[in-house]
Amino acid sequence: MTDPAYVRLGNNVHLSGCTLFGHDGSVNMVNQAFDLNLDHVGKIDIHDNVFIGHQAIILPGVSIGPNAIVAANSVVARDVPANSVVGGAPAKVICSLDDWIERIKQENSQLPWIDEMRLREHVLAPESSALRAARVQFFYGEEHHHVV
Incomplete structure (x- = not known):
């Protein structure tokens, strides 16, 4: 600012x-x-x-x-x-914004970790290792080792 x-x-x-x-x-x-x-x-x-x-x-x-x-x-x-x-x-x-929310809801319905995300404390808490592992599995199809 x-x-x-x-x-x-x-x-x-x-x-x-x-x-x-x-x-x-x-x-x-x-x-x-x-x-x-x-x-x-x-x-x-x-x-x-x-x-x-x-x-x-x-x-x-x-x-x-x-x-x-x-x-x-x-x-x-x-x-x-x-x-x-x-x-x-x-x-x-x-x-x-309503249309954007509906599109994101539709996309989210296909995510394998969405049930874990439905609990409000998971949304507000830091990313858990289990949630990170589920996302990596979904993105890459196998265990992926982070290299950066």
Whole structure:
């Protein structure tokens, strides 16, 4: 956040390595080059239940949500409607959050570990070794040794 004073965060907001710009620094160059005294700042208002993906950029003057997802690498220059998923540069509505949830539910119904995930404490707790092993088995079809 370049200007935390201009940012308002609601409840259940998750930021994933994104950048929130409360001002446009280009006016500094314009002011010096043309002997002006311009300002270009704006609020960023992030409502309840919002996820902003990795390397997304939120520009000044934007409101997001409630109940919205901003995809990774998006550039958000306009308000994000409630109950939506946006992505791209510039960010555009991809689908409703309700549609996204239904698609993820459908995909999840095919996962062999979903019964373990249904217990709320498993969702909030760190990934268990059993859950990790089930996911690796599903992804690679055999025991896979992590090498990085």
